[in-house]
Each structure stands twice: as C-alpha cells, then as structure tokens.
Amino acid sequence: MEEIMSQDIYFGTEKKFSFKRSALNAVTRLHHLLIPNHAKKMGRKLLLTPVRTKPKNIEPKGLIKSKLNSSEGELSLYQLGSGPVWLMAHGWSGNSSQFFPLMEYIASQGFTAVAFDHPAHGESGGEHAHLPAFIEGLNAVLDAKENVVGVVAHSMGTAAVLECHHVKLEQVPLLLIAPVLNYTENLFRSIERSGYSIKLFKAIVGDIEDKYQRSIDSFNPYQRLQQRTSQTIIVHDKKDRFSSFDLSKSASDYIEHVTLYPTEKQGHGRVMSSKEAMKAFDDLNT
CATH class of the missing domain: 3.40.50.1820 (Alpha/Beta hydrolase fold, catalytic domain)
Structure with a gap:
C-alpha cells in the first residue's frame, strides 16, 4: 500500500486525490503532533519508497549485467x-x-x-x-x-x-x-495536492538536508x-x-x-x- 501511495503522491492528479485529501491531511498532522518520530518513520516509508516496477522490455542480446x-x-x-x-x-x-x-x-x-x-x-x-x-x-x-x-x-x-x-x-x-x-516546485505542489501534512513533509526533508548538507531549495x-x-x-x-x-x-x-x-x-x-x-x-x- 505504501509503495502505491508513493507513486500516486508524486504522479497523481488533483482530481484523483480530491476525495481523500482532507482525511490524509488530518491523519498526518495529528500523527506528527502526537508521535513525531514515528510519524517521520512512517512518512519516509510512504514518501521515499519507490515502486520496484517489473522490467518493461526484453533484455537485448549481448547485454552485460x-x-x-x-x-x-x-x-x-x-x-x-x-x-x-x-x-x-x-x-x-x-x-x-x-x-x-x-x-x-x-x-x-x-x-x-x-x-x-x-x-x-x-x-x-x-x-x-x-x-x-x-x-x-x-x-x-x-x-x-x-x-x-x-x-x-x-x-x-x-x-x-x-x-x-x-x-x-x-x-x-x-x-x-x-x-x-x-523539481522543487513540482514536488511541493504534488505533496500539497495529495493532502499530506506539509509540516511533516518538511521535517522528513530536513533530515535528508542535514545528511547530505544540501537544501532542497537549492x-x-x-x-x-x-x-x-x-x-x-x-x-x-x-x-x-x-x-x-x-x-x-x-x-x-x-x-x-x-x-x-x-x-x-x-x-x-x-x-x-x-x-x-x-x-x-x-x-x-x-
């Protein structure tokens, strides 16, 4: 479920998310308020877990792995x-x-x-x-x-x-x-469109910025x-x-x-x- 949501948040459409936006926003904001560290852990699982899609094409002859x-x-x-x-x-x-x-x-x-x-x-x-x-x-x-x-x-x-x-x-x-x-504008717009808590998302991003010593705004x-x-x-x-x-x-x-x-x-x-x-x-x- 988390992988599907990750794909949908980054590549979904506003219409697709309109019916669940309010619920997701309320749940993630409350989670972050009550249990911040667990909220970030679950947020990383949701937002930073790509779908491992199956191969799209047959391997060409002579391909070296x-x-x-x-x-x-x-x-x-x-x-x-x-x-x-x-x-x-x-x-x-x-x-x-x-x-x-x-x-x-x-x-x-x-x-x-x-x-x-x-x-x-x-x-x-x-x-x-x-x-x-x-x-x-x-x-x-x-x-x-x-x-x-x-x-x-x-x-x-x-x-x-x-x-x-x-x-x-x-x-x-x-x-x-x-x-x-x-990239940055598109990312934040996608998160906002999904209804996911922006405050929680910024907290997750902040940990990444600290680790790699680079601001997302850069x-x-x-x-x-x-x-x-x-x-x-x-x-x-x-x-x-x-x-x-x-x-x-x-x-x-x-x-x-x-x-x-x-x-x-x-x-x-x-x-x-x-x-x-x-x-x-x-x-x-x-």
Whole structure:
C-alpha cells in the first residue's frame, strides 16, 4: 500500500486525490503532533519508497549485467555495445529496462550504452530514494566509467543529471526525455495536492538536508540547464501529464543551446523509445 501511495503522491492528479485529501491531511498532522518520530518513520516509508516496477522490455542480446558498490548501496548496471559511453538515468519508480530499445539503437551506432538502476529501484539495493540519493548513485557510476561522451536521462533522472556536479558531466551533450525542470516546485505542489501534512513533509526533508548538507531549495534544474554550455535536446510529449511540456518549450525558446523535439501520443513513458528520441541521439552525435 505504501509503495502505491508513493507513486500516486508524486504522479497523481488533483482530481484523483480530491476525495481523500482532507482525511490524509488530518491523519498526518495529528500523527506528527502526537508521535513525531514515528510519524517521520512512517512518512519516509510512504514518501521515499519507490515502486520496484517489473522490467518493461526484453533484455537485448549481448547485454552485460554487473554490480557497483556506492554510498547508497549496491547498484545494478547494464551495458550494451562497444565504443564511447553514453550513460542513461531513469526516473522515479522506473528502471533501466525502459531504456533497452534506445540502448540497442545506441549500441548499433558504435557506442556503449550504460544504464543503471537508481538506489531502491529495479535490482539495486536500498529501501528509500530521493534526489540526493539519485545524485550520489550517479556520481558512483561516473567514477567507475571512463570515456563518457553523453548522457540520456528521463523524468526525475534529468533533475539528478542537471544537479550533479561531477566533472565528467561538464561538457557532454544531454538528451533529456520528459524532464522535470521545476523539481522543487513540482514536488511541493504534488505533496500539497495529495493532502499530506506539509509540516511533516518538511521535517522528513530536513533530515535528508542535514545528511547530505544540501537544501532542497537549492535544487533548480532549469537554472542549471541555463548555466550549461553543451548541446542539449529535450524530447517531450505535448500531453505529458506528469512533467511540464510548457517548461521544456520555454527552455528551448530562451536557452540558446537547448532544442525541443516534441512528440504526440507518446505520454511520459513510451516517449523513451520514440523515433524522436533516436533522432535526437543521432543529432547529438553529428
């Protein structure tokens, strides 16, 4: 039940939550008032536990699986092809199998596609996840891989890539699929929409901020994108219900090095294996 709620809070719609908003708000506020430590423990279980979704696609022939130790636990890596490395980062409650079709295409073009399951996702270790954990996992993979020439990221994985300060990411081109460019705003709006106690949520976030020594208010993927100088292509469906297409269009309109490839009827997930995503990869390598 907790995993389903976690998915719904981050990706639900206002209409979906309207009937339970008041009840959830009252229960979580009272819980936090009476038993604050237990409320935070249950809140972490509810809000920081992604759904471990089953593989979305069949494993491509020649796929190499491996494990990598990180500060966030053991990570599962998936590698296909040979040549310079394109690294791939999935989103919340996703897994690397979502990239398999694109990985096959990348490998066919003379590159190595490397995907990994974020902490508490897919076949990686860990119980809880959040953006700082995503970033630490990404740092570990970047430390382990040489000749990284580009990155593909989806949804919340795009926020992790843009907020990551690893030197290997400074000048590489980015392919951002259905990006979450307003991460903090989107997160708090989702929590408010669900009815969950904002005060309790801030207490949970505060513990994460203390551990990683970074404020949630410091996360601003759109601003990080503005500060980059390498070529970036965004592939985003016009009717995406979970991340803002309008914000992607704004980035394309106002940031010189950013180009938007819009799609239709691909949604938030199918767009990862769309022809536009493959064309974007080709264009970033010409």
